[in-house]
Amino acid sequence: MDPYTDYREVTQYVWKCLPERSEEAKGQATAYTWVKFPVTLRVPYLRYGVDEWVWLDEVKHWVPERVEMRPYQMEREEYSWKAIEIDAGNLPPEAAKEFFRQMDPHLEFWQMEQKFKAFRNGFFALPVQLSQEIVEEIVTCYLHLVDGYQIDNTILSDGFGKGAWKNPEWDGRKLPKDAEYDTDAEQYLNLYQIFIDEIRGGKYPTMPEAHFKLCGILAATAALGLDLKTGFLAFADLTLYDVPQWDSKTKKFKADGKGSIITGGGTGADILRYGAASTTGDLVLFLNSVLGDGAYQSLQGSEGHPPLTPEQIGDIISQGKPLIALVSMEVFPNKPNDNSIPYGQVLSTEKCLDSVSHFVTITGMFQGEHGEWWVRVYNPFQNFEEVYSWKTFEAAWEKTEENPNLCYKIIVPSDAVSEP
Numbered sequence: 001m002d003p004y005t006d007y008r009e010v011t012q013y014v015w016k017c018l019p020e021r022s023e024e025a026k027g028q029a030t031a032y033t034w035v036k037f038p039v040t041l042r043v044p045y046l047r048y049g050v051d052e053w054v055w056l057d058e059v060k061h062w063v064p065e066r067v068e069m070r071p072y073q074m075e076r077e078e079y080s081w082k083a084i085e086i087d088a089g090n091l092p093p094e095a096a097k098e099f100f101r102q103m104d105p106h107l108e109f110w111q112m113e114q115k116f117k118a119f120r121n122g123f124f125a126l127p128v129q130l131s132q133e134i135v136e137e138i139v140t141c142y143l144h145l146v147d148g149y150q151i152d153n154t155i156l157s158d159g160f161g162k163g164a165w166k167n168p169e170w171d172g173r174k175l176p177k178d179a180e181y182d183t184d185a186e187q188y189l190n191l192y193q194i195f196i197d198e199i200r201g202g203k204y205p206t207m208p209e210a211h212f213k214l215c216g217i218l219a220a221t222a223a224l225g226l227d228l229k230t231g232f233l234a235f236a237d238l239t240l241y242d243v244p245q246w247d248s249k250t251k252k253f254k255a256d257g258k259g260s261i262i263t264g265g266g267t268g269a270d271i272l273r274y275g276a277a278s279t280t281g282d283l284v285l286f287l288n289s290v291l292g293d294g295a296y297q298s299l300q301g302s303e304g305h306p307p308l309t310p311e312q313i314g315d316i317i318s319q320g321k322p323l324i325a326l327v328s329m330e331v332f333p334n335k336p337n338d339n340s341i342p343y344g345q346v347l348s349t350e351k352c353l354d355s356v357s358h359f360v361t362i363t364g365m366f367q368g369e370h371g372e373w374w375v376r377v378y379n380p381f382q383n384f385e386e387v388y389s390w391k392t393f394e395a396a397w398e399k400t401e402e403n404p405n406l407c408y409k410i411i412v413p414s415d416a417v418s419e420p
Contacts, residue, residue: 089120094132096120098139115369122367130155145368147392148345151376151385155363158227160218161378161385165228169193172210183333185344186383187214191272194229195236204236208275216278216324216359218380220286220411223322223361235278235286238268242281246274280409283324283359287411294414301408306397308410310373310390314365316416322361322378326409327396329358329381344381346388348395357400 088096099119103112119142130138137153154161164186165171172190173183191207198204221231243266245254253274254262268286271278278286280298287296301307308316316323327346332353334343341353349355363385364376373390388396397408 087120091120092130092135094130094135095138098132098135099142102136102139102143118367118369118371122369141387142366142368145374145387145389147388148342149387150382151387154378154385156222156378156385157225159383160222160228161383163383165189165383167193170228172208173212180335182336182343185381187218187380188212189214191232194232195272198233204269204273207273211272211275213275213277215380216280216283217272217286218383219324219359219361219378220283222378222380223324224287224290226290232272234290236267236269236272238282238285238289240266240268240271240282240285242279243267243270244274244276246270277357278359280326280411283411296411297414297417298409298411299417300406300410301398303398303407306394306408308412310365310375312416313362313375316413317362317365319413319416321413321416322363323413324359324361324411325377325397326400326403326406327358327360327393328352328355328400329379329396330354331356344379345386346377346379346393346396348392349399349401350395352401355401357402 096116099116100112103115107115119139122142131153133153134155137151141149141151151161156162159166170189170193173185173188188210190209191211192199192209195204195207199206217232217235218228221228221235224231226234242263245262245264245266246252247254253276256262268282270276271282284296284298288294299307313323328349330342330345330347330352332341332343334341346358346360347355358379358381360380361378362375363378366374366376368374375388375390375393377386377388377393378384379386397410399405399407403409
């Protein structure tokens with residue numbers, strides 16, 4: 001089959017309301033009639049395997065929106081598009097069709113072909129079973145790539161990646177209406193409300209009404225595919241070995257003579273109850289308690305040398321195994337109606353006005369039109385998936401303000417790590 005001469009012609013009919021006569025005098029009524037006329041399109045197609053072809057004849061916005069016609073006459077206007085023969089690879093037909101639907105119809109043929117090949121080759125882990133809403137957003141994101149792009153239609157489940165949590169009582173920090181700065185975040189949860197049944201049952205004496213350091217537990221719970229409460233209950237039951245020790249008299253964490261916090265044995269419930277932050281070690285234990293001993297481990301790189309390449313991360317995710325990275329995040333707040341500061345976004349310590357260490361879940365890797373790498377992450381701060389260029393992400397991943405020596409800290413599946 002010659003893709004440049006053998007076309008499949010599709011005739012679509014367009015109705016247009018035309019005046020039967022022009023208005024020649026004031027007050028004279030104008031009569032209209034509906035006229036049906038054909039428009040012939042020649043449409044692209046994609047190849048799946050050797051003999052299976054998908055014709056993209058459902059791309060409706062390729063139907064001309066306007067055709068010039070004269071009253072009482074019906075003209076046939078033919079619009080020809082070169083057929084595109086291309087191997088669609090592992091892309092599901094829905095994603096391929098959606099890509100062409102959103103593509104600029106005024107592009108040259110070679111530009112369309114080039115953009116589609118980049119889209120096809122760039123996605124390492126594009127799930128086959130996707131809703132139409134998710135497919136549309138994947139394509140929209142790809143065609144409008146920008147750091148911090150917030151994804152509304154998430155691939156995550158159980159409320160993760162959807163912004164506000166389904167239970168408003170879980171909100172641990174509600175700003176007053178006259179607040180000078182926006183310092184709210186969805187990861188600031190009311191653990192007292194989440195654990196209310198367990199507290200009333202006597203399992204825990206109490207839990208804080210606002211906990212501000214839950215990013216690690218949320219990132220791990222999302223990676224495990226658990227709902228929020230199930231994840232928190234599982235973490236609370238963990239036996240840990242590096243828990244900040246709480247002084248019930250001073251209501252502060254115990255510190256040594258040099259000001260360093262004293263750590264020791266404890267449980268996940270202690271971290272939740274006293275507002276402490278989880279460590280990479282805590283999260284590895286959490287993941288392994290659900291998936292089995294040794295399922296996950298932590299890796300670390302050296303300055304300028306991450307332990308994994310974008311291709312390696314993409315390969316791991318394509319197996320359905322998310323990774324959890326420790327990055328730097330901007331926490332300098334915006335003033336009301338001012339989004340000039342990327343509050344809550346992944347950003348290097350050098351570019352942050354005020355940074356903090358933050359855990360995110362890497363949920364996807366793909367390449368842009370020019371071969372540049374992009375990272376899709378679940379950011380617990382505002383409970384959304386976001387997209388960042390590899391350059392931005394790597395700079396934020398290299399080091400954080402509190403942990404300048406922990407370069408490129410990441411939690412990965414143990415079977416994905418090559419033996420030395």
